[in-house]
Amino acid sequence: MSIDLLVQALLNGFGLAMVYVLVALGLTLIFSILEIINFAHGEFYMLGGYVTYYAFAVFGLNYFATLGFAILAVGLAGVVAERLIFRYLRGKTLNAFIVSLGLLWVMQASAQLSFGVLDKPVPSAFSGIVRAFGLVISVERLVVSLSAIVLIAALYLFLRWSRPGRAMRAVAQDADAAALQGVDIELVSALGFGIGCALAGGAGGLLAPVFAVSPAMGALPVVKAFIIIIIGGMGSLPGAVVGGLLLGSVEGLGSLFMGSAAVSVLGFLVVILALLVRPRGLFGGA
Amino acid sequence: MPLELRSVGRRFGGLQAVADLSMTVAPSTIHGLIGPNGAGKSTVFNLITGVIPLTSGAVFFKGERISGLRPAEICRLGIARTFQATTLFREYTVLQNVLVAAHLLSAPGLGSALLWSSRYRERERRARERGLALLQTLHLAGLADQVAGTLPHRDQKALALAMVLATGAELVILDEPMAGLAAQEKAETTSVLQRLREQGLTVLLVEHDMKAVMGVCDTVTVLDHGLRIAEGTPREIQANPAVIEAYLGVEEPGA
Amino acid sequence: MEPSRGLSAPPGRALSAPIAGLALLAAGVVALPQLTRDSYYLDVATTILMNLALTMSLRLQVSTGQLNMAHISFMGIGAYASALLVTRVGISFWAALPIAAVVAALLAFPIGGLALRVTGPYYFLITFAFSEVVRLFFNNFFVDLFGGPSGLVGIPKPSALPWFGRALTFTTKLELYTLMAALLLVTAAVLVRLEHSRFGLVASAIRQGDLLAETLGVNVFRYKLTAYVVGSLVAGVAGAFFAHSHQVLHSSDFGLEPMVLLVVFTVIGGTGSVWGPVAGTVLMTIAGELLRELHHYESLVFGVVLILTMLWAPDGLVALPGKLARRRRAGVSLAP
Numbered sequence: 094m095s096i097d098l099l100v101q102a103l104l105n106g107f108g109l110a111m112v113y114v115l116v117a118l119g120l121t122l123i124f125s126i127l128e129i130i131n132f133a134h135g136e137f138y139m140l141g142g143y144v145t146y147y148a149f150a151v152f153g154l155n156y157f158a159t160l161g162f163a164i165l166a167v168g169l170a171g172v173v174a175e176r177l178i179f180r181y182l183r184g185k186t187l188n189a190f191i192v193s194l195g196l197l198w199v200m201q202a203s204a205q206l207s208f209g210v211l212d213k214p215v216p217s218a219f220s221g222i223v224r225a226f227g228l229v230i231s232v233e234r235l236v237v238s239l240s241a242i243v244l245i246a247a248l249y250l251f252l253r254w255s256r257p258g259r260a261m262r263a264v265a266q267d268a269d270a271a272a273l274q275g276v277d278i279e280l281v282s283a284l285g286f287g288i289g290c291a292l293a294g295g296a297g298g299l300l301a302p303v304f305a306v307s308p309a310m311g312a313l314p315v316v317k318a319f320i321i322i323i324i325g326g327m328g329s330l331p332g333a334v335v336g337g338l339l340l341g342s343v344e345g346l347g348s349l350f351m352g353s354a355a356v357s358v359l360g361f362l363v364v365i366l367a368l369l370v371r372p373r374g375l376f377g378g379a
Numbered sequence: 380m381p382l383e384l385r386s387v388g389r390r391f392g393g394l395q396a397v398a399d400l401s402m403t404v405a406p407s408t409i410h411g412l413i414g415p416n417g418a419g420k421s422t423v424f425n426l427i428t429g430v431i432p433l434t435s436g437a438v439f440f441k442g443e444r445i446s447g448l449r450p451a452e453i454c455r456l457g458i459a460r461t462f463q464a465t466t467l468f469r470e471y472t473v474l475q476n477v478l479v480a481a482h483l484l485s486a487p488g489l490g491s492a493l494l495w496s497s498r499y500r501e502r503e504r505r506a507r508e509r510g511l512a513l514l515q516t517l518h519l520a521g522l523a524d525q526v527a528g529t530l531p532h533r534d535q536k537a538l539a540l541a542m543v544l545a546t547g548a549e550l551v552i553l554d555e556p557m558a559g560l561a562a563q564e565k566a567e568t569t570s571v572l573q574r575l576r577e578q579g580l581t582v583l584l585v586e587h588d589m590k591a592v593m594g595v596c597d598t599v600t601v602l603d604h605g606l607r608i609a610e611g612t613p614r615e616i617q618a619n620p621a622v623i624e625a626y627l628g629v630e631e632p633g634a
Numbered sequence: 635m636e637p638s639r640g641l642s643a644p645p646g647r648a649l650s651a652p653i654a655g656l657a658l659l660a661a662g663v664v665a666l667p668q669l670t671r672d673s674y675y676l677d678v679a680t681t682i683l684m685n686l687a688l689t690m691s692l693r694l695q696v697s698t699g700q701l702n703m704a705h706i707s708f709m710g711i712g713a714y715a716s717a718l719l720v721t722r723v724g725i726s727f728w729a730a731l732p733i734a735a736v737v738a739a740l741l742a743f744p745i746g747g748l749a750l751r752v753t754g755p756y757y758f759l760i761t762f763a764f765s766e767v768v769r770l771f772f773n774n775f776f777v778d779l780f781g782g783p784s785g786l787v788g789i790p791k792p793s794a795l796p797w798f799g800r801a802l803t804f805t806t807k808l809e810l811y812t813l814m815a816a817l818l819l820v821t822a823a824v825l826v827r828l829e830h831s832r833f834g835l836v837a838s839a840i841r842q843g844d845l846l847a848e849t850l851g852v853n854v855f856r857y858k859l860t861a862y863v864v865g866s867l868v869a870g871v872a873g874a875f876f877a878h879s880h881q882v883l884h885s886s887d888f889g890l891e892p893m894v895l896l897v898v899f900t901v902i903g904g905t906g907s908v909w910g911p912v913a914g915t916v917l918m919t920i921a922g923e924l925l926r927e928l929h930h931y932e933s934l935v936f937g938v939v940l941i942l943t944m945l946w947a948p949d950g951l952v953a954l955p956g957k958l959a960r961r962r963r964a965g966v967s968l969a970p
Contacts, residue, residue: 130755181945186755187701188944191901194894195940202934323759354774361763361770368752368760428849454851462849468842470906479839480850482832503832546850 097227099346106345107338108234109303111241112296114337116314117321118248118330119292125265125328126285129182129189133174134293134318135311136200141167141294142306143208146215149301156218160240160298167294168287175286183282204308215301237299244295245334248288252330261285265328320360324367381406381441381550381581382427382458388435389422389605396422398605399436404550404598409572409582411592411613414602415625420585421463423602424552427583428460429453440550459548461539463555469528473519473538476527477510480542510545517541517571533564540571544580553584557591569595593617601625652826655909659822663815667808676807680879682919683814684872687821689900689911691868694825696905697834698861699753699841703762703893704745705869708738710772710888712870713877714780717789720878722779727792731874738870739863746862750855753844765893773885785884792878810879817875821868828864829908837861902943904950913952 120134141163149159174196182189219232252258257280263271264281272278296314297306304310321340325332343363347356382404389397397419404410412420425431427438429450438446445453459480468476514520517537522530527538536556543551556572557565565588572582572595586592592599593613601609601616603625609616616622666679688709695702716734719725725733749760772780780786792804792813804813828834840847840854848854877883895918903914921939925932947954 124755130758178941178945185948187901187905188948190701191898192941192944194898195937195944198933198937199941200937202930202932202937205930206934319759323756323763327755354770358767358770358774361767364763365748365760365767368756368763369748430845430849450845450848451851451853454849459851460849462846465843465846468839468846470842471839475835479836479847479852482836482850482852542850 098349101228102345102349103342104228104230104345106341106343106348108230108238108341109300110337110341110344111238111245112299113314113317113321113340114333115241115244115292115296115299117318117325117333117337118245119289119296120315120318121322121325121328121330121333122261122292123286123289124322126261127175127179127182127189127282128184129179129186130193131179131286131289132190132193132315133196133200134193134290135315136197136204137167137171137290137293137311138297138314139204139306139308139311140170140200141297142215142301142310143204143297144294145298145301146213146306149218150213150215160295163298164291164295167297168291170294171290172283172287174290175283179286180279180282201308208306208308210308212305212307214305217302233302237303240299241296244292248292249330251288257281257284320364323364382583383439384423384427384436385439386436387423387426387433387438387446389419389426389431390434396605397426397602400602400605400607401436402600402607402610404581404583406549406581407576407579408597409576409584409595411596411599412583412585412602413587413589413592413599413616417604418602419605420602421554422605424460424554424585427453427552428458454546454548457547457549458552459543459546459550460552461543461554461556463558466539466554467527467535467542469526471527472524473514473527473530473534473541474507474510474523476538477513477541477545478506480545481506481510481547513541513545532559533561536560536564536568540568544575549579550581550583553582555585555587557586557588565591652830652908656819656823656826659912660819663819667811671808673807676811678919678923680807680811680814682916683811683818684875685896685899685915685919686912687818687868687872688896689903689915690822690825690908691865692896693900693905693908693911694828694837695858695861695865696900697829697841698837698858699844700750700858700862701758701761701897702746702749702862702865703758703890703897704749704765704768705865705896706888706893707765707768708742708866708869709873709876710768710883710885711741712738712873713883713888714772714786714873715870716874717786717877717883718779721789727790727874727878728795731871734874735867735870738873739867742863742866743859746859746866750858750862762890765888765890769885769889772888780885781883783885785882787882789877789881789883791881814875814879817871821871825868826908833857833860898940902940902951904947904952906949907952910950910952914950917951 116134116138119137120131123129123131123134144163144166145159148154148162149156154162178192178196179189182192217233219236221232223230223232223235252262260271260276260281261284263274263276264278264285268278271281293311293314297310300314317340321336322329322333323336324339325334325336340360343360344356347359351359384400384402387397387400388395400419400423412423414420422431426433426446429445429448429452433446436446437444440453440456440458443456445456445458448456468479471479511520511523514523517540519534519537519541522534527535530538536559540551540553540556543553557568560568569591572584576582584592584596593616596613599609599611599613599616600607601619601622608625609619609622611619663683667676670676688705692702692705695705712734715737716727716730719730719733720727745764749757749764752760773783791810794801794803796802802809804810836847836852837857840852840857844854873888876887880887899914899918900911901914902918903912904910922932922936925935928935943951947957949957
């Protein structure tokens with residue numbers, strides 16, 4: 094087993110992992126602000142995929158413009174969902190679980206009825222491969238990974254330096270204290286949910302050319318997102334990044350040595366171990 | 380010597396919340412723990428009752444080491460406490476709250492519960508009677524079937540006290556038993572605590588109302604920044620310059 | 635939540651409400667076959683009864699503050715254990731059923747013990763991870779034992795049971811319905827009894843404040859683990875029944891989708907009362923059957939129903955009459 098092969102496997106794992114980190118970041122952002130786990134998160138990912146399909150593949154818009162449009166459109170959809178439904182469920186995890194399940198079914202069924210159940214392929218925006226240091230990566234994968242990293246960095250900067258971002262962090266830490274300091278909880282809640290969904294939509298747009306779009310495309314990324322935030326810590330953004338890298342490594346290396354079923358079992362065993370040893374994840378707060 | 384703290388310390392990361400604290404709570408006394416905000420009083424309560432582990436030192440109760448035990452075990456040894464926040468089962472009635480507190484069995488008692496044996500029924504009947512009698516002593520018997528979450532504040536405080544008494548504890552630790560009470564209600568609480576002391580109960584409490592503390596406590600320990608800075612009778616404490624400097628120099632609003 | 639449950643009423647009166655509830659359930663269960671012998675309706679009814687056992691036992695766990703996403707896995711363990719005991723070891727269903735249930739309960743000890751080291755959403759996630767491991771195990775490993783992705787086939791129906799000189803058979807839909815009804819009524823009686831005993835009183839207190847309960851001397855871990863094991867035992871019984879009435883087992887029968895349905899039935903009905911899951915399971919199953927004709931629209935309508943129910947009846951359907959009555963008394967409008 095040469096080093097090159099190992100590193101190539103790792104690279105393949107990382108490439109997609111960054112996009113799953115986007116999904117995970119959206120999920121964990123929503124959890125940290127509203128204290129609910131949104132099971133319909135994968136459907137917003139799927140929405141981003143379909144927006145990309147129609148704008149880019151059908152309508153012929155520039156790929157990056159499409160991506161921006163998908164992010165905005167899905168973000169807006171998220172805000173609507175929050176204002177109509179989730180704002181009444183802040184903090185009520187069990188009820189929110191049921192409601193998000195209902196939303197999942199509604200969105201799935203709507204997608205099936207509107208778009209049909211079959212896969213719709215999306216052409217690659219970028220062709221060709223890049224060789225460096227004895228490793229191979231397709232230009233498309235490279236763009237996808239780099240775009241994901243750019244979005245993650247943008248999120249970090251937003252949360253760190255902007256006023257709404259700081260307000261969101263305050264609410265995530267202690268909603269009551271933040272309210273006492275004059276933070277508009279409703280605004281932060283809507284914004285947080287919207288941005289969380291926007292991240293999922295962006296991820297859907299990024300992976301649409303890679304995997305094709307279908308109504309059920311959100312299921313797998315959401316499971317991976319859960320694994321990532323369990324490892325990294327619910328509510329922790331750096332944790333999601335590290336968790337994603339770890340998952341990417343495990344899957345990349347794992348696929349070298351064992352079949353996919355075993356890799357799945359391994360993934361879940363890692364999750365159980367992580368929860369037992371450090372239930373708050375690597376970075377989860379007290 | 381029911382309760383003894385020996386060099387108890389608790390560190391949170393870089394912060395030493397409680398440092399090298401030694402104190403003794405004598406039996407059948409009312410012992411107050413005071414200090415400015417952030418002095419570490421709640422931490423001390425959590426350390427004594429096993430909610431958080433010590434990072435140094437040890438706690439002894441009736442000669443036995445209790446530090447390191449789980450809260451349920453510490454309660455079974457005779458120490459019960461109230462919390463500032465969730466100290467009631469809000470969805471339950473007053474009587475149900477007391478019945479839960481009176482339940483000090485470790486095993487759920489599945490077998491006898493399933494069989495509904497007469498011994499079981501007898502035990503439950505007696506538990507009910509004892510619960511009502513306890514409520515009677517705190518003037519809560521009339522509210523026995525009212526949902527705890529709907530009670531006015533002073534009755535919630537009284538219920539919290541009833542619950543710790545229901546556990547049969549010899550030492551009760553009260554976290555701000557007078558918070559939010561009117562002057563008349565504070566006086567009532569004071570006389571209830573004094574009556575309980577006459578009956579042999581030991582009380583350790585944290586309070587911010589200085590007048591109330593000085594009026595009810597036999598001994599007062601003063602904490603500041605996790606350190607004990609004074610201990611003695613209320614009169615001694617009020618005259619202690621270090622205490623005055625740390626704490627009593629600031630007039631409590633509406634005290 | 636009605637305050638008059640548990641021990642706040644004198645022991646005599648405390649019994650009447652649960653006994654009435656059980657009597658009503660028994661009456662309903664007995665009445666159904668008198669009204670119809672249609673094979674389809676008996677099938678649906680048998681499934682409802684099996685799901686009742688599963689949701690009422692899930693609710694026992696939820697009442698102590700734990701949402702156990704591996705509940706369906708113990709149904710699976712009971713199912714595979716019973717199936718293999720009968721087909722491979724050759725014992726009769728009537729011996730296999732209790733053994734399979736005990737196997738499920740025994741496995742619940744270590745799994746529950748590990749899962750209960752964490753709480754809240756972490757507990758939810760860790761039990762979900764366990765359930766996936768179990769499902770993948772049945773799906774991909776020891777294929778000659780469990781049948782792999784194509785499933786385990788050829789499981790016989792329960793053998794005839796000698797009963798006072800006659801032999802009771804369990805081959806027709808009606809007979810299987812009767813078997814499940816008997817199992818359910820026993821289960822319901824046990825769970826109702828638990829609920830209205832000291833166990834139920836303390837269990838719900840744990841849900842309302844586990845730290846408070848702990849400092850009042852309650853061994854919270856032991857209560858939760860007891861609920862976990864008892865719930866898993868019941869799931870194992872349901873699983874054994876499922877194996878021999880269905881006669882085919884697929885790992886997907888014990889995966890996320892059926893588990894999610896169990897959670898929906900339980901929460902929609904209301905977790906505050908032992909009868910909540912009954913309302914939720916019966917109503918939602920009937921709704922599902924009625925909507926089945928609509929195919930894709932079925933999911934859509936179901937989803938909308940879930941959302942609206944949770945927004946307008948956050949404590950579940952069973953709590954709704956009480957809430958409406960209180961609101962009318964208080965003179966408040968019925969808008970959500």
